[in-house]
Amino acid sequence: MSYTYKYPHYSVTVDCVVFALDMVEDELRILLIRRGEEPYKGMWALPGGFVQPDESLHCAAERELGEETGVRNIFLEQLYTYGEPDRDPRERVLSVAYYALVDINAYELHASSDADDAAWFSLSDLPELAFDHSEMIKCANGRLQGKIEYQPIGFELLPGKFTLRQLQKLYEIILNKTLDKRNFRKKILKMEILDELDEIEKDVTHRAARLYSFNKTRYEEKVKSGLYFEI
Amino acid sequence: MSYTYKYPHYSVTVDCVVFALDMVEDELRILLIRRGEEPYKGMWALPGGFVQPDESLHCAAERELGEETGVRNIFLEQLYTYGEPDRDPRERVLSVAYYALVDINAYELHASSDADDAAWFSLSDLPELAFDHSEMIKCANGRLQGKIEYQPIGFELLPGKFTLRQLQKLYEIILNKTLDKRNFRKKILKMEILDELDEIEKDVTHRAARLYSFNKTRYEEKVKSGLYFEI
DNA sequence: TCAAAAGTGTTGAGCGTACACCCATGC
């Protein structure tokens, strides 16, 4: 197959910065794949690939992520578009970067498509990456830190049922600072956007904490009547 | 000239949502051009055009804006990339949207290039626009409203020397709510990021107000030592 | 009974908010 055009055209890829939370090591993790093809063959990179003619950018990001890693149905938002003329050694390729938030336990990684391997890496201990993918991760992390304080996106990183301690730890990890337990609880509970469940956590070696779930409908109602989410 | 590729490639344009402030009518204005070519010939649209092979996206936005309207050297930031397969009737065209902030008095508009005309329109009274440009403006306005509260970008819409009243009005127009004069002054002056000049405004029919200027260096120092800009 | 984390209340300080009057200037 070949395409001919009158004016300059460029390849377009999508790349995904997928965040997850490691509650054991208290750190953010990023999903990387090992490249199965040139250029940068064998190197770690963000999952992504070429945008097909009939799919939107968002769909392309969802598709590539699913194909290369098995991760599906997640929070996915456009981040930034990288278009330096020489960012790809082959020819000019634009990349529309997305970032995603997932519950790390909800997926079993399946490397496939043109990725040899897929794995979670600590944000603070990343390997050398292909293309300008390091820059994308830096940008995505900045966006996450900024947005998590005024939008309830943190819940995307937790299972549907979670403890307040887990939620607090999430903020502590992402914002990289400690929070006062009592003040944190007061603040988040006063918003009345969490449902207190009749369940407690299991398999813990100490007193089990109550489980909560995020009530998105209630949140949206509250926003309409003036709630300003903020941590 | 013609280009041939092995895989699907797309045209890429940049489009700019240029904001300015009309302090007389108390409203935001947007810079539009009248299209001189098909498709949508004769219709109003955002200034923009195709990205050339050797220029970055940012440079392309700056160039197109300069060519089509005469506006140069301004605050310009990437907004969002639009890539629905059918957003352009000719063929698939991606558009990387930028938004810009300018002092409306600093430029004389020069229509040229492939624009028949360039003019400022009130945000609340826009004509029908080509492509998905209405959506871009809506997105840019949301970004502006969000960002102006926690980043000192509002100054880009004012001349270098301005009165506190002008600055307050700027926030009132963009956020679409009234602010208390005394509280606004206290808040902004306490940040110590404005230089109080030994000058007052001219040609006013009442007591002239003192002029101030934004001290960017001081602002950056203060940010390092913990200032969190917020209106 | 010990260890580990859950869960809870109070106080003080600083900040945001609301509000009214005098001042300087041009006409």
Place this chain on the structure above:
DNA sequence: GCATGGGTGTACGCTCAACACTTTTGA
């Protein structure tokens, strides 16, 4: 001298920050 906006101070309430102890559970 009057109209117009410039410029200022204070008091109150609320929110945020700081802080320590009791409770529950499993091992």
